[in-house]
Amino acid sequence: MILVVDLNWKKDSLAFNEFVMPITSIIRPFEKCEVKHFSEIAPEDLDVYKKVVLSGTALKDHTTLKQLGKFNWIKTLDQPLLGICAGMQTISLVFGEHLTSCLQIGMAEISTLKENPLFQENFKAYTLHNFSVKPCQTFETLAESTKCIQAIKHKQKSIYGVLFHPEVRNQEIIQRFIKLIY
């Protein structure tokens, strides 16, 4: 069972169809999945899930970046985690790292900097973000656009972040994460 965490500003929001449903549609042919809003996560309930995906949000929605206390469970999570867009930003802040302003809307060229199991070489991806992350000690940079860091991995843990939206273009990245052996 895969857990998809809805990072939108409220449960059952108008943005659910846009940022959560496309992810569950990609996962369901391969694995069962369950959706919970970030406000409903209890760390003791996470053991039943094989992997966790954090959704993106609407461009103006920065709710989770101000509610990091709801995400302390990420630090102790043993299973692989993939954060998409706001999900990646949230992961970085939870580990004490910093964001940097970077507005990108639409298709962008992504360059892979480090070999990884999710993607390779250069590819085009759909972007929709106001912030990226700064290079840091906790995460290694896996990919970048001409403007900012586009993908990261925790140096010790199986925690990934992508700033672009693989549920829109490059859906195979989510499939590879689902199949990832750790």
Add this chain to the structure above:
Amino acid sequence: MRLGVLFSGGKDSTLALHLAAEKEEIACLITVISKNKESYMFHTPNIDATSLQAEALGLPLISIITEGRKEEELADLEKAIAEAKSRFQIEGVVTGAVESVYQASRVQRICNGLNIWCFNPLWKHDQKTLLETLLKRHFHVIISGIFAYPLDEKWLGKQIDEQVIAQLVNLQNQYGISPSGEGGEIETTVLDAPMFKQKIEIIDYMVEAKENCGVYIIKQARLAAK
């Protein structure tokens, strides 16, 4: 949250309106009428019917006409959304975008510039499921434009029902046509839907068709009790 819906009067923007209305408050509809028949953003055959549809819905309509030159029509869309923001205090915009990154990212940029939200409640949804949703929700939708082989004049004016959906899915398998017309293969006009307080009755229409391109133009229509 008060929202304006980018409204063409077709099935996608009308379904997006219904989904948005279940979650937030709809303050107005926004329509851009493009004089350019090739417009990637706005052209639909019965765009003039949007005023009657807005009346049927009981929602105010902001309607602007654009010459339809590529970047100018985006500036015109921005003006229309800005007007909706100032007249109806909208905090966000809803679109019926399903697959088009071209359309979605342009509206996202405009909304970002105006500091308002942008929602795409049909984004990436399965196209056959979207058509079936229209039936489940008792939408009365007709095909008002055909723009791809092997579609022909016989399709124009057809109501989208189970049989039509099955035929469109067959064409997808045989010819790669998007069943919901996401590639511009078909255009639709909504005559009735749950939020319509009155339905639209067509009094007179005209069909213009040549080979695999054609339109069903509503020349005269009226509101009727449901």
